[in-house]
Amino acid sequence: MTKDLTRGNPLKLILLFTIPALIGNVFQQLYSMVDSVIVGRFVSLEGLAAVGASGPVTFMVIMSVIGLTNGFAVITAQRFGAGDAKGVRSSVVTSLILCGIMTVIITGIGLFTVTPLLKVMNTPEEIFHDAWLYSVIIYCGFIATIYYNMMSSIIRALGDSKTPLYFLIFSSVLNVIVDLILILVFHMGVAGAAYATVFAQLISAIVCTIYAFKNYEIIKLTKEDMVFDWSLAWEHLKIGFPMAMQGVITGVGIIVFQAVLNGFGAAAIAAYTAASKVEILITQAVASLGLTMSTYCGQNYGAGRMDRIRQGIRCSVWMGVVASLLIGALMIFGGRASTMLFLSEPTEEVLEYAATYLRTIGFFQIPLTILFIFRNSLQGLGDGMTPLMGGIGELVARILIVLTLPATMGYLGICFASPMAWIFADIPLVGKYIWMMRKYKKKERWEAKA
Numbered sequence: 001m002t003k004d005l006t007r008g009n010p011l012k013l014i015l016l017f018t019i020p021a022l023i024g025n026v027f028q029q030l031y032s033m034v035d036s037v038i039v040g041r042f043v044s045l046e047g048l049a050a051v052g053a054s055g056p057v058t059f060m061v062i063m064s065v066i067g068l069t070n071g072f073a074v075i076t077a078q079r080f081g082a083g084d085a086k087g088v089r090s091s092v093v094t095s096l097i098l099c100g101i102m103t104v105i106i107t108g109i110g111l112f113t114v115t116p117l118l119k120v121m122n123t124p125e126e127i128f129h130d131a132w133l134y135s136v137i138i139y140c141g142f143i144a145t146i147y148y149n150m151m152s153s154i155i156r157a158l159g160d161s162k163t164p165l166y167f168l169i170f171s172s173v174l175n176v177i178v179d180l181i182l183i184l185v186f187h188m189g190v191a192g193a194a195y196a197t198v199f200a201q202l203i204s205a206i207v208c209t210i211y212a213f214k215n216y217e218i219i220k221l222t223k224e225d226m227v228f229d230w231s232l233a234w235e236h237l238k239i240g241f242p243m244a245m246q247g248v249i250t251g252v253g254i255i256v257f258q259a260v261l262n263g264f265g266a267a268a269i270a271a272y273t274a275a276s277k278v279e280i281l282i283t284q285a286v287a288s289l290g291l292t293m294s295t296y297c298g299q300n301y302g303a304g305r306m307d308r309i310r311q312g313i314r315c316s317v318w319m320g321v322v323a324s325l326l327i328g329a330l331m332i333f334g335g336r337a338s339t340m341l342f343l344s345e346p347t348e349e350v351l352e353y354a355a356t357y358l359r360t361i362g363f364f365q366i367p368l369t370i371l372f373i374f375r376n377s378l379q380g381l382g383d384g385m386t387p388l389m390g391g392i393g394e395l396v397a398r399i400l401i402v403l404t405l406p407a408t409m410g411y412l413g414i415c416f417a418s419p420m421a422w423i424f425a426d427i428p429l430v431g432k433y434i435w436m437m438r439k440y441k442k443k444e445r446w447e448a449k450a
Helices: 010-042 045-081 085-120 125-140 142-157 162-185 189-215 230-262 266-282 284-302 306-342 348-362 365-380 385-409 411-415 417-449
Strands: none
Touching (some): 010 162, 010 189, 010 266, 010 306, 045 085, 045 142, 045 230, 045 266, 045 365, 085 125, 085 142, 085 230, 125 142, 125 189, 142 162, 142 189, 230 385, 230 417, 266 284, 266 348, 306 365, 348 411, 348 417, 365 417, 385 411, 385 417
C-alpha cells in the first residue's frame, strides 16, 4: 500500500496522490462544517456565532497540531525515500512519543488561555458561554486530534493517500450521526456539536492506529525499535516545532481579525463563520496539492533527486493556477448562494456580509495556491525556518490590515486581511526556493565540469 514517489512521471504521481488527499481533506472539513450547519439550522443564529467566535481559539491550537505532526512525518518520508526501513520505524516511535508529550503541553495551554483569549477578541456577552464551552470540550479531546493527525501523516509519508481518506469518510459520517443525535434528540446545543466532533475523532484515531500497525509491514515495531533517541527527537523537533509555531502565528493573526470582526455584531460573525467554512471547503484542492508536495519533496530529498523536485514543483504550480481560477470563479459568482446552507432563514444583512467576503478573496486565490505549494515543498526539504518567516510576514500583514482598513472601509477592509497576508507570506517562500534551485544548478554545472 506504500508508494515510492521517487520514480515515475512527476505530474501523474502528484495528481494521483492529490486526488485521495483532496477527498480526504474535504471530509475532514466536514467536521467543523457539519457543526456549523446543524447548529445554525437547528439551534440558533447565536449558536452559529458562538461556534464561529470560538473558531480562532481552537484553530490556533489545531493548526499547531497539524503543523507539528506534518513536520514529524517529513522525517519519516525522507527515511522512506532513502530506503531506510529501520529509520522509518525509529521516526514513527519518536513521533508518537513526542506527540504524547506535546498533547499534555498543548491541552494545558489551551485550557488556561481560552477565557482570556475570548475576552481579548471582544466576544459578545450573549454568545460568550457557548463559545467558551465549545472550545473547552474541543481542547479536552485533543489527544484524539493529535494522534489521528499523526497516524494519517505517517501513512501519507509512506506514499499512501488513500487509506487516510477511508478513515476520514468513516469519521465524518460518524460525526454527522452523533451531531444529529446529541442536538436533535438530547437537545445539547453547541456542546453536543463539540462532543460529537471529539467522539468521532477519538474512534477514528483508535481504528486508524490499529489498522496502520497491523497492515504496513515497514512500521511493524519490534522490541529493538522501542527506543527513544534524543538526537532523532531533536531532528524531528527542528522541523515540527517551526511548523507548529507557524500555526500559532497564523492563529494569533486570526484572533486579532476576529476581535475586530466581533465589533460588527452577531450578524457579521455568523456571516463570516458561514463564508469561511465555504472558503475552507472549496480551497481544499490547492491545500491538498500542497500536502502532496510535502510528501513528494520529502521522499525525493531523501533519495537525493533534486531534479525531480524541480520538475514536481513546476507541475504543481501549473495545476494550482488552473485550480485557483476555478475556485475564484466559484467564490465570486456562487458565494451568496453557498452561505444559505448554514442558516434556515438568513437575513439580507448576513447574506451580503458573507458574499462580500467571498467575492473579495476570490480574486486572490493564486497567491494562496503559491503559499500552499512552496510552504509545504520547503518543509518537505527539511526547511522549517523559512515557512516560519513566511508565517511572521503573514501575521504582520494581517494585523496591519485589520487595524487600519476597517476604519475607512468598514467590513470590506477586514476582507482584505487574508489576501494581503498570503502575498506577504509568499515573498520569503518563493525567494528561498529560487535560491535553493540556483545553488543546485551551480553544483550540477560544477560536477559536470569535474
